[in-house]
Amino acid sequence: MKLREFAQQLGLSPTTVSRALSGYPEVSEKTRKRVTEEAARLGYRPNINAVRLVTGRAGAIGVVMGRSGEFHFSEFMGGLAERLGSEDIDILVSPIDDKNPTGEIQLYSRLAVSGRVDAVIVHSPEPNDERIALLHKLGMPFLVHGRSDIDVPHAWLDIDNEGAIRRATSHLIDLGHRRIAMINGRQGRTFSLHRDKGYRDALEARGIPFDPRLVVHGNFTDELGFRFARSFLEQTPRPTAFVAGSMMTALGIYRAARSIGLEIGREVSVIAHDDVFPYLTADNMVPSLSATRSSMRAAGVRSADLVLQLLSGKPAEEVHELWPVELILRESTAPPPQAP
Amino acid sequence: MKLREFAQQLGLSPTTVSRALSGYPEVSEKTRKRVTEEAARLGYRPNINAVRLVTGRAGAIGVVMGRSGEFHFSEFMGGLAERLGSEDIDILVSPIDDKNPTGEIQLYSRLAVSGRVDAVIVHSPEPNDERIALLHKLGMPFLVHGRSDIDVPHAWLDIDNEGAIRRATSHLIDLGHRRIAMINGRQGRTFSLHRDKGYRDALEARGIPFDPRLVVHGNFTDELGFRFARSFLEQTPRPTAFVAGSMMTALGIYRAARSIGLEIGREVSVIAHDDVFPYLTADNMVPSLSATRSSMRAAGVRSADLVLQLLSGKPAEEVHELWPVELILRESTAPPPQAP
DNA sequence: GTCATAATTTAAAACGGTTTGGTTAAATCG
DNA sequence: CGATTTAACCAAACCGTTTTAAATTATGAC
Numbered sequence: 001m002k003l004r005e006f007a008q009q010l011g012l013s014p015t016t017v018s019r020a021l022s023g024y025p026e027v028s029e030k031t032r033k034r035v036t037e038e039a040a041r042l043g044y045r046p047n048i049n050a051v052r053l054v055t056g057r058a059g060a061i062g063v064v065m066g067r068s069g070e071f072h073f074s075e076f077m078g079g080l081a082e083r084l085g086s087e088d089i090d091i092l093v094s095p096i097d098d099k100n101p102t103g104e105i106q107l108y109s110r111l112a113v114s115g116r117v118d119a120v121i122v123h124s125p126e127p128n129d130e131r132i133a134l135l136h137k138l139g140m141p142f143l144v145h146g147r148s149d150i151d152v153p154h155a156w157l158d159i160d161n162e163g164a165i166r167r168a169t170s171h172l173i174d175l176g177h178r179r180i181a182m183i184n185g186r187q188g189r190t191f192s193l194h195r196d197k198g199y200r201d202a203l204e205a206r207g208i209p210f211d212p213r214l215v216v217h218g219n220f221t222d223e224l225g226f227r228f229a230r231s232f233l234e235q236t237p238r239p240t241a242f243v244a245g246s247m248m249t250a251l252g253i254y255r256a257a258r259s260i261g262l263e264i265g266r267e268v269s270v271i272a273h274d275d276v277f278p279y280l281t282a283d284n285m286v287p288s289l290s291a292t293r294s295s296m297r298a299a300g301v302r303s304a305d306l307v308l309q310l311l312s313g314k315p316a317e318e319v320h321e322l323w324p325v326e327l328i329l330r331e332s333t334a335p336p337p338q339a340p
Numbered sequence: 341m342k343l344r345e346f347a348q349q350l351g352l353s354p355t356t357v358s359r360a361l362s363g364y365p366e367v368s369e370k371t372r373k374r375v376t377e378e379a380a381r382l383g384y385r386p387n388i389n390a391v392r393l394v395t396g397r398a399g400a401i402g403v404v405m406g407r408s409g410e411f412h413f414s415e416f417m418g419g420l421a422e423r424l425g426s427e428d429i430d431i432l433v434s435p436i437d438d439k440n441p442t443g444e445i446q447l448y449s450r451l452a453v454s455g456r457v458d459a460v461i462v463h464s465p466e467p468n469d470e471r472i473a474l475l476h477k478l479g480m481p482f483l484v485h486g487r488s489d490i491d492v493p494h495a496w497l498d499i500d501n502e503g504a505i506r507r508a509t510s511h512l513i514d515l516g517h518r519r520i521a522m523i524n525g526r527q528g529r530t531f532s533l534h535r536d537k538g539y540r541d542a543l544e545a546r547g548i549p550f551d552p553r554l555v556v557h558g559n560f561t562d563e564l565g566f567r568f569a570r571s572f573l574e575q576t577p578r579p580t581a582f583v584a585g586s587m588m589t590a591l592g593i594y595r596a597a598r599s600i601g602l603e604i605g606r607e608v609s610v611i612a613h614d615d616v617f618p619y620l621t622a623d624n625m626v627p628s629l630s631a632t633r634s635s636m637r638a639a640g641v642r643s644a645d646l647v648l649q650l651l652s653g654k655p656a657e658e659v660h661e662l663w664p665v666e667l668i669l670r671e672s673t674a675p676p677p678q679a680p
Numbered sequence: 681g682t683c684a685t686a687a688t689t690t691a692a693a694a695c696g697g698t699t700t701g702g703t704t705a706a707a708t709c710g
Numbered sequence: 711c712g713a714t715t716t717a718a719c720c721a722a723a724c725c726g727t728t729t730t731a732a733a734t735t736a737t738g739a740c
Contacts, residue, residue, distance in 0.1 A: 045453065045454070047393070047455060048454055048455045048456055049389055049392040049393040049396075049398070049455060050393050052389040052392070052393075053387070053389040053390050053392075053393045056389075058389070060432070065414075065417060065418060065421050070414070070619075071411055071414065071617070071619050071620075073414045074405075074410070074411065074413045074414040074417075077405060077414075077433060078405060081405050081433060081434075090432050090433070090434065090456060091432070091433040091434075092400070092430050092431070092432060092433075093417060093421060093430070093431040093432075093433055094421075094430065094431075113385065114385070114388055115387060115388045115389060116388055116430060219618075219619075220619060221618060221619040221620070222619060222620050222621065222624055223619075223621060223624050226624060248619045248620060251591070251620070252624075255624070255625070255626050258626060259626055277411070278559075278561060279410075279411050279559075279560060279561040279562060279563075279588045280411075280561070280562050280588060280591070281561075281562065281563060284562055284563050284566060284592075284595070285595070286595050286598060286599055
C-alpha cells in the first residue's frame with residue numbers, strides 16, 4: 001500500500017500522514033493517534049527506498065569484513081546487532097573484492113561514495129591509517145574500533161591494550177619471571193604496538209633488559225600460537241612465561257607446552273587476552289587460563305551507540321572512549337620453577 | 341553529480357546515458373564507450389537509492405544473525421562476501437531485536453516486507469520451519485542453508501550430515517568400539533536429527549542396540565563438550581569413543597579426557613565435525629583430531645551463487661545441493677583398549 | 681464580533697534515477 | 711527512388727516518499 005492510498009482511506013493528505021508517522025509536532029495528537037493505529041491495522045509501511053531517496057539517509061552502517069575470518073568478528077557484530085535491533089538501522093557487511101588489486105582502501109572508497117551507508121566502522125587501524133584519512137576526506141562519518149595516531153580527527157572506541165599488557169607482564173615479573181615471551185598480534189596494527197609498549201614498559205620498570213627475540217607477531221590462530229611457543233620453548237634458556245594475544249594463541253601455547261611435556265601453571269606460565277566468547281572460555285581451560293579480559297560483544301554494543309551519536313551530529317572529536325581491561329588470574333600463572 | 345547534468349555535459353539525453361550504462365542494446369557502441377569513459381572520468385555514479393526506488397530492487401541479501409554468537413557464522417559470511425564482492429550486492433545482517441518478544445519470526449517478516457533485501461538466507465532450519473513457511477507465503481526468495489521437511493518448495497544447500505556421521509560411527513564400530521557417545525547439536529534442528537539418524541543407522545547395521553543415554557544435544561561450546569564428556573566418562577562402563585558436533589565440542593572432550601587422565605587416541609577415540617576454520621585446525625590438535633570435514637566458507641561462496649540464481653529467476657524447486665562430507669582419519673581414533 | 685495569531689492541514693515541488701512510447705535519421709528493399 | 715524497416719536517440723511519465731510554502735481552521739485578545 002502506498003502513502004497516497006493510505007492517506008485517502010484516512011481522509012487526510014499524504015503530508016499529514018507522513019508527518020504523523022514521523023513524529024513531527026505540527027499534527028494534532030488526535031490525528032496522530034488515528035494515523036498510527038490505522039497504519040498498524042492496515043499494515044502500511046513507508047517504502048524504504050523512497051524514504052532513502054528523499055532523505056538521503058541510508059539507514060545502515062557499514063562494516064568491512066576482512067578476508068581472514070577473524071573469530072572475534074562475529075562477536076563484535078553480535079554486539080552491534082544487539083544494539084541496533086531497536087533502532088531501524090541495518091548492518092551492511094561489505095565484502096572485500098579479491099579480484100580488485102587495489103583492495104581494501106578502494107572498497108572503503110566505494111562504500112563511502114555509494115550512499116549505501118551513513119557511517120562506517122573501521123577495525124584494527126594502523127598508526128597512520130589510510131582508511132581513516134580517506135573517510136575523513138570523503139566526509140563519511142566513521143568510528144574507529146581501536147586507535148590511530150593519524151593527524152585527522154576521528155571518533156574511536158578502544159580498550160587499554162597497553163595498560164592490560166603492562167599489568168599482565170608486571171604480574172609475571174612479580175611472580176619472579178625474567179624471560180617472558182610475547183606472542184602479539186599482526187605487525188603494524190596499533191593494538192599490537194600498544195601491547196608491545198606495555199610489555200616493554202613493564203620490563204623497563206624493573207630493569208629487565210628487552211630481548212627482541214622474545215617478541216613475535218602474527219595472526220591469532222592456534223597454529224601460530226603452537227609454532228611460536230614451540231620454537232620459544234626449544235631455546236635455552238627457555239622463557240618461563242608467555243603473554244599471548246588471543247585465546248586461540250593460548251590454545252596453541254598449551255598444546256606446545258604439553259607436546260614438550262611441560263606443565264602449564266607450574267613450569268610455564270601463560271596470560272592471554274580474552275575477548276570473551278560464548279563457545280570458548282578461559283575459565284574452562286585446563287589449567288584455567290589467566291587472562292586480560294574485555295568483552296568484544298560489549299564493544300560492539302557500545303560502538304553502535306557511538307555511531308548513533310555521530311549520526312545525530314556529535315563531533316567526532318568528542319567521541320573517544322578508552323576501556324580499562326580486567327586482569328583475571330587463574331591457574332595458568334605461577335612463580336617460575338626454581339633453577340635446578 | 342546527477343544524471344541530468346552528466347547527460348547534458350555529454351550532449352545526450354538522460355535516457356541514452358542510463359541505457360548506455362546499464363548495457364541496453366539500443367545504444368550504439370561508440371556512444372556507450374564514450375559514456376562509460378566519461379562516467380569514469382567525471383566520477384558519475386547513479387544514486388543507489390534512486391535506482392532502488394525505481395527498479396524496486398534492493399541489491400542486497402539478508403542474513404539473520406542469531407543471538408548466540410556462533411563461531412561458524414563469520415566463516416559462512418566470509419564465503420558469501422567473497423562471492424558477492426564481484427557482484428554489486430550487499431550483505432545485510434539483520435539484528436535480532438531482544439526487546440521484541442515475538443522474536444525471530446517477526447524479524448524475518450519485517451525483513452521480508454521491508455524491501456531492504458531481495459533474498460534471505462535461512463540457517464539451521466527445523467524439520468517444520470516457521471520461517472520457511474513465512475518467507476514462502478510472503479513471496480520473498482530465500483535459500484535454506486540446511487534442509488527442512490516442510491511442505492513448501494524451497495531452495496537449499498546442505499551437507500550430508502547423515503552420511504558423514506554414519507561413516508564416522510561405522511568407522512568407530514569397525515575399530516571395535518561398542519559404546520559410542522554422541523554429543524550432537526541443538527535439539528530439534530534438522531542437521532541434528534540427520535546426525536542422530538546417521539548414528540543410529542550405523543549402530544543398527546551392526547546390530548548394536550541404541551542406548552539413548554549415550555546421545556546428548558546442545559550448543560557447540562567447549563563448555564558443553566567438557567561437561568557432557570565428563571559425565572559420560574564417569575559412567576561405568578564408560579564409552580570408548582565420541583562423535584562430536586563441532587571443533588569446540590572436541591576441545592571440551594579433549595579437556596575432559598585429560599582431566600580424568602585418559603589418553604585420547606588410545607583410551608578414548610574422538611571424531612568431530614570440522615567446519616574448517618583458519619584459526620583452529622583439527623590437524624594441529626594433540627593428538628590430531630579425526631574429523632568429518634566440510635568447509636563452511638565454501639558453503640558461503642556457493643550459497644551466494646545459488647541466491648544469485650534464484651534472483652535471476654531459477655525456480656526454488658530446482659535449487660537443491662547436497663554436499664558430501666569428507667572423513668579424515670587422524671590420531672584421535674584407534675581401537676578401544678582391551679578389556680583388562 | 682473582529683482581527684491577529686497560532687494550530688492544523690494541504691498542494692505541489694523536490695529526490696535522482698528507469699522505462700514507456702515515440703520521433704528522427706540511416707539503412708534496406710522492391 | 712519512394713516505401714519500409716531498423717538503429718539510435720529522446721521527452722515525459724513514474725517510482726513513493728519528504729518537505730517547502732501556502733491555505734485553512736481554531737483560538738485568544740480586545
